[in-house]
Amino acid sequence: MNVEQIILIFVAASVTNNFVLTYFLGICPFIGVSNKVESAVGLGVATTFVMTMAATFTWLIYHYILVPNGLVFLQYVTFIIVIASFVQFVEMVIRKISPALYKALGIFLPLITTNCAILGLTLFMVLRDYTFIEAVIFGLGAGVGFTLALVLMAGIREELEFADVPDSLKGAGITLILAGMLALSFMGFGGLISG
Amino acid sequence: MLKDVVKGLWRENPIFVQVLGMCPALAVTTRSIFGLSMGMATTFVLVSSSVVVSLIRKAVPPQVRIPMYTVVIATFVTAADYFLKANFFEISKALGPYVPLIVVNCLILGRAEAFASKNGVLRSFLDAAGMGIGFTAGLVILGSARELLGAGSLFGVRVMGEGFTNWIIMVLPAGAFITLGLLVGVFNLADQKIKKDTACHVTEKSG
Numbered sequence: 238m239n240v241e242q243i244i245l246i247f248v249a250a251s252v253t254n255n256f257v258l259t260y261f262l263g264i265c266p267f268i269g270v271s272n273k274v275e276s277a278v279g280l281g282v283a284t285t286f287v288m289t290m291a292a293t294f295t296w297l298i299y300h301y302i303l304v305p306n307g308l309v310f311l312q313y314v315t316f317i318i319v320i321a322s323f324v325q326f327v328e329m330v331i332r333k334i335s336p337a338l339y340k341a342l343g344i345f346l347p348l349i350t351t352n353c354a355i356l357g358l359t360l361f362m363v364l365r366d367y368t369f370i371e372a373v374i375f376g377l378g379a380g381v382g383f384t385l386a387l388v389l390m391a392g393i394r395e396e397l398e399f400a401d402v403p404d405s406l407k408g409a410g411i412t413l414i415l416a417g418m419l420a421l422s423f424m425g426f427g428g429l430i431s432g
Numbered sequence: 433m434l435k436d437v438v439k440g441l442w443r444e445n446p447i448f449v450q451v452l453g454m455c456p457a458l459a460v461t462t463r464s465i466f467g468l469s470m471g472m473a474t475t476f477v478l479v480s481s482s483v484v485v486s487l488i489r490k491a492v493p494p495q496v497r498i499p500m501y502t503v504v505i506a507t508f509v510t511a512a513d514y515f516l517k518a519n520f521f522e523i524s525k526a527l528g529p530y531v532p533l534i535v536v537n538c539l540i541l542g543r544a545e546a547f548a549s550k551n552g553v554l555r556s557f558l559d560a561a562g563m564g565i566g567f568t569a570g571l572v573i574l575g576s577a578r579e580l581l582g583a584g585s586l587f588g589v590r591v592m593g594e595g596f597t598n599w600i601i602m603v604l605p606a607g608a609f610i611t612l613g614l615l616v617g618v619f620n621l622a623d624q625k626i627k628k629d630t631a632c633h634v635t636e637k638s639g
């Protein structure tokens with residue numbers, strides 16, 4: 238296990254192959270929650286935690302339970318149950334620690350379960366045959382990348398409130414176009430890692 | 433009854449109006465054929481899970497309904513995934529992890545929660561079918577726009593002349609976001625115009 242490869246996976250997952258901006262995973266909260274920087278940070282951290290834990294546990298379950306027993310066809314059902322349980326756990330913790338954040342996130346907290354970024358993460362992990370350490374780092378990197386995109390978008394949208402947007406583009410339309418521009422600028426990082 | 437089907441096509445179109453199920457909509461629509469296959473796979477899962485959810489709606493305790501629905505959906509997605517792998521291997525390979533990701537398509541859980549869990553089997557079926565067709569149509573439109581400008585073809589057939597330079601940006605992620613953003617805008621504009629026209633009509637008649 239060399240360090241270089243670990244760093245490579247982390248940077249690829251968080252910046253060059255950002256989950257939101259290149260794989261289109263986690264678009265719902267990206268469009269829904271990214272109104273305020275504060276709640277974006279909160280959701281980002283919660284999602285990062287769920288992602289790292291989900292990567293860790295689904296890796297163990299996949300390699301030690303599903304594969305040896307020939308139950309690979311159950312992977313989608315198993316993965317989604319693991320993710321749902323962690324989301325439930327995070328929800329309880331946030332409600333205890335910060336009721337204000339819990340209120341601000343509202344419906345988007347339970348919806349982390351249906352955040353495609355998390356299930357997508359576990360599927361990519363299986364497809365790419367990551368080792369255990371790689372999988373954990375991949376989960377962490379993806380979470381950081383998700384937070385980064387969410388917070389950037391929230392910052393832009395706070396400014397957008399003062400802009401004169403054509404009526405028909407208000408809401409989802411302009412957000413999507415902005416996301417496109419953000420994706421364009423992220424393409425600039427493409428040369429960061431070669432091969 | 434008919435209203436249940438039609439609303440998914442225009443007034444509550446999943447892609448352009450509700451902006452749901454964005455992951456597959458943006459990721460797989462580099463070619464119109466991928467959009468079509470993804471739409472059909474999603475429609476299959478949507479219709480089957482809506483029917484099952486509607487059938488079991490009285491037996492499921494409300495506290496555990498979301499996990500139950502998710503398991504129902506995941507089961508049908510597994511079936512769809514294996515079907516595609518067996519019969520359309522090329523397409524399945526191109527769609528990659530986005531087929532299993534139908535599990536977390538908010539549109540499906542959304543319809544299960546908002547409609548199928550409250551209505552009878554027939555109406556749930558019609559609702560799901562309408563939403564599925566609306567979703568598929570949205571994907572095909574998006575895929576066609578991107579393929580036409582990004583590769584100069586439609587469903588793999590070259591339509592642009594020799595002199596046409598492909599807009600590479602359209603098949604890249606950034607192009608997906610921008611195209612969908614503009615399409616949402618066009619859709620809103622058309623919708624507003626129709627509403628205004630009917631409104632004028634009414635005032636003219638009454639006046």
